[in-house]
Amino acid sequence: MSWKDTAEPVLVRMPAVRKPDRHIPFKRKLAWTAGVLVLYFFLTNVMLFGLDITRDQAVFGRFSSILASGQGSVLQLGIGPIVTASIVLQLLGGANLLGLDTQNDPRDQILYQGLQKLLVLVMICLTGLPMVFAGNFLPVDTQVAQSLGVGIAGVQWLIFAQMFLGGVLILFMDEVISKWGVGSGIGLFIVAGISQRLVGGLLTHPAIGGQQYGIILTWIRMATGAVPIGPVFSSDGLQALLFTQGHLLQLFTTLLIFAIVVYAESVRVEIPLSNARVKGARGRFPVKLIYASVLPMIFVRAIQANIQFLGRILRAQLQSLPAWLGVYANGRPVGGLFYYLAPIHSPRDWMWFLGGATQPVWKVLLRMGIDLTFMISGGAIFAVFWVETADMGPESTAQQIHSSGMQIPGFRQNVGVIEKVLERYIPQVTVLGGALVGLLAVMANMLGTIGGVGGTSLLLTVSITYKLYEEIAEEQLMEMHPMMRQLFG
């Protein structure tokens, strides 16, 4: 009896959003999408009951935007569990450990979908429980504990229950969008979260809950003299304009990364194809430069976070940590191996000339070099790892080309031959793309971006928006309002 037979009764009973039984008009698709989006923004503002907001710590830090999580809200976990579950399933499926034939067997397809949902629930628990019960990331409001009379542990379970509910809600919101809306929920929530931060970085005001003024408001205040920066063309004025109050560097970095990503999105290698039966018929198979998307960065960042986590554990366990291993101040490494291995999150971590870093310049430069090397080489290595493990490499691509009846001109119509030719393109493109994504992520962190969104998040947002644009522009244009039709050409 295989695991499939054992798990089938549970997996086939996982609740699912009903599929539409006929074509959905585009206006209704937009309405579903807008409705779910409003619900998402609403839920990111429903704060966890029982949480001490004054001591709340940013658990994911800069990663929260890519996970579309609302810090301290019921959507604290964001799409993290869904993405993690999908990654785990893809890797297991790619290594053929599941034994599911999702292409041809309808029963396996249903089992796969049920398994994915079950894994998301497991991931919600695996991510949520340590967040609430360990590390004091989500501190409990003691007053709530006293007034309810359930103790700290009781309130912690209450917080976890709310997070669990939020995680389940986002899972079904994603499914609603995938079946009844435009694009995918995951993509939509990432774009929504990052766009919110970008707009916030430009326009926020202390009166509407922002911690400081947005860039545009700061410029207006600088222009009206409310923020004194001195003469613009003096060194102090330029420094203030570029690095501190003016945040021009952030604006330039964001625009530059945006431009590079838009360009890189369209860079591809086109593999020429011909048809075995029709002489003169020509086809193309495009391989995109950013072939593995931002997935390599998720792995690299996870490794970096785990190294830092190890440092904290060692520091807590060992009475005195050797100086070569790590010197800590205010819970952050300021020297030793763990300092050099810590990723750079913002310009303050390295801009010694602005008084940001207190370490000697050579140490700062060494840390920058290590971060850069780690991200670029890690990006390339994990891109190859993903492509090879999750069925995107030359072998499976060759199979896809062969089964479509095409062949590579000048070569025999044989899977092995096609694979040999593809081996000249796909690994190289994957390595280059992975390294480029790593470089962009480091650049964004080092120079700073509007609203503090990372390079990985910006890259993902641009890619998703471009795809959504394509989907809207190409597919359902006929049903659109004349204004929208004009907008999409």
Place this chain on the structure above:
Amino acid sequence: MPSSRSHLQSPVSIVVFSIGVCFLVLGAFGVLADTHPAISVSGWGLYADRNLEVIGVLTGGVALLGESVLIPAGCDTPPTLDCQTVYMAEPLQEMLLSLAAEAEPDTVSFGLAVTPAGNLASGTNVPDQTPVFSDVYLPEEPNSVSSVFGIDLSTPPQRTQGRFISHPRSGLEVTKRDDLHEVVFVAVPPWHDASIAAFDRAGRRHRLETVDATAVPDVPEPVNI
């Protein structure tokens, strides 16, 4: 359409440029008011005035830069497709019809790209610059990246000007269920030359002419197999 632009065309650029001019004028007026004793009104302080001028120049510059960078100057390249007559290479048509026939009763949907007639292998009687549909892009299949993000991020945006769709069960027309494109080719059984037609996005029919020309195949460099 001219390929060079002598003035701002995008409404956004015009608004941004106007804001820049306003800042510059305000700054200049402020400087004048602060420095010229004959003017009774005072400005916003010399530093603020100069900053306003700088912001004005920068904003105007951004508008001009945006106009020249973000809006491609060559909107008309590749050449605009003839709205009345659409040309397709004969081998491509033959291949598409055979692929559609093989896939029946399922539908197929392929992106199609054009090549200028002058670049095709054999001589044709259409002008050299006329775009002729000559290439098919293999359809996007779900992969592991699209499974994680729910959206296909590993396939590049295709530089296609048309799309071929088969209708094994419905008529020779564009329906609301179809993937639309600048030019939509619809084919129906029995998959003969007469059972394919070209339409625009709104479903208006184009005249379709097949060109007896073969595209020169790009052959990759030989590899040791």
